[in-house]
Amino acid sequence: MKLIKLDAIDSTNDFLKSLSSQDELENFTVVTAENQTKGKGQMGAKWSSETGKNLIMSVLVKDFLFDNEQVFNLSIVVSLAVLDALKSLNIPDLCIKWPNDIMSYNKKIGGILIENTLKSDGRIVSVVGIGINVNQTNYKDLPRGSSLAVISGKTFDKENLAILITEKIQEKIELWITSSSLFWIDYFNSLFKKGVPMPFKNLQDKNFMGIIQGVSPIGKLQVLLEDDSVSEFEIKEIQMLY
Template sequence: MHNFQPKTLFLGKKTIYLPSCHSTNDIAAEIIQNKQVFDGTIVITSDQTAGRGQRGNSWEALPGQNITFSLIVKPDFLNANEQFKLNIAVSLGIYSFLNQYVADKLTVKWPNDVYVSDRKMGGVLIENTLSGSRIAYSVIGIGLNINQLSFSETNTRAVSLRLATQSLDEFDIEKLIGELCESLEKYYLQLKNGHSLRQKEAYLEILYRYQEYHYFSKNDTRFLGKIIDIAPTGHLMLEVNGEVEYFDFKEISFEI
């Protein structure tokens, strides 16, 4: 799991492999606190026992069957109020990587879950450390279901790459991690070189349920809305009853 050699400039050149750990994001945060940071460092594990997702959700992953790692980068070219630009770049990197294998019905669900049809294949948790008005470090935690064929009864909408492609053979996870690193670095460097507007346009093109009317819920209230844009702050912009409303990450839920 730690012998992959991505064809990158910096991302993944330094790898910290842990056979088992509670959370790669937590380990990456400790590295930053100890000031032992090499830009592009990856903390990877075969068995993450307490992985986290958006909204404080846990992440289910059987040992050795999926991709679970955290990436440390130094996006000091971004202001604190531009955090969602990094979210977009990471989402595009993951989408582009997976698109080689499962192009049909692959989307990104706001803010950064990976979906095939209405089933979740993976997600991202980005945690930033600020220095004044700039982002000093970002820990990008990525979990992707790869070879797992069964999930718990409470996780009925999960899907893996193997299930989505109906592959009889297991995927080589080390090979996939190398490819993912290459794709992530490509879009990260695009962002660094000032292509955030183009990236946002590409993000909207692959956004789950973009420009479609669907039901959402907020505070146990169900309503009909249409995703029309993403605000610079990362807020989801919905058209609801002819008016534009803005929603933060933990304010709204998608109904299936």
Template structure:
């Protein structure tokens, strides 16, 4: 059982543990609609049967071996057009914890955690809820492969596979929530340039000529940054810079 965290200010003071659920994000959104969730609420599930990833992909996880949870935030200090800074702050926080165990971890745009020589170890999916006044809550879904050792996808890996060790999920959860809260408060204090610089410094393939594909075909490009809205900035061989949204570009090197 995951307990209320004592070493945080607001995250993890309201923890809901579910032995099984379809999706912790869906459960969090339901609780928001029922007005039983607030900023800092966390829903953690031992076995998530229909976890969601980016691009409509599924996040498959074996029972009791990984961390799959959602947390509820109310970033009312931000405009909806600036929400990618929340993405970056969360991604940075997860990477900071994981790099204590794996030094070569990178963030693959927009918010996958990967170890290039092994594969994907985790990911983030942020879904927003709205009220009559606009942006109400951000539901941050997080999945990290910890002790699972076999995967359907050859592009997936885990902390255990890379290090050869087994980990205490409850302790990693406590450390991760503490790190995420610190990152969120960093964002709330307005340190946005620092957050973006850190994100870009650890961004997979940034500054490297790589192979990509869009709806026009394959091409070579060099990731140069991300826009304020979170679009990927790619320099083409012609020298032009193009911006790509989530479903508009495919990484062929990964």
């Protein structure tokens, strides 16, 4: 595993994408940064972090995805890998808020942004951006945010966590062929607020009640509605009100 450590960068994902287009980079190359000036979340949302306090990393993943219909498989692998790494640090009550926010109790402690590039030879090369709130303790402007330090009362080594997460991703990718159905089950069992009535908001700002039933093979959230029908939603088509 090749580890590239940066002090400050606009985006570790953008840096790694640029690097991977120029060189034949080793699979699972990792880029970390102490500060990221243009951090991104899902669908272009901004993500910011106190300098030096949190884990900001991107991982190169090649030779796993071979079809656009499979891209959510990598989201499952990565989110479960992050959960495994955090469980080993005794972080309590972990779950995944669809599609891949990492939660402890009702607080968000991390997020994942996967960007896929289709190469001219048909290969899909993925850059997996992971942000984990590690040693930051001030969340006065983010009432739904928290960190490993706030939850556990301890500080953590960010580099060790980056290595651990990457090792977990590698392990799960190696096991995917024989264990993919088990990973899907683990992902569903780890979903935040699954199986309980929850208020949601749609793109028209209309509130409605629903129950999370699962996730489709291409990653859409399946929600049981009050009329007993099940609807599927893309990212940003639905907001959970919790």
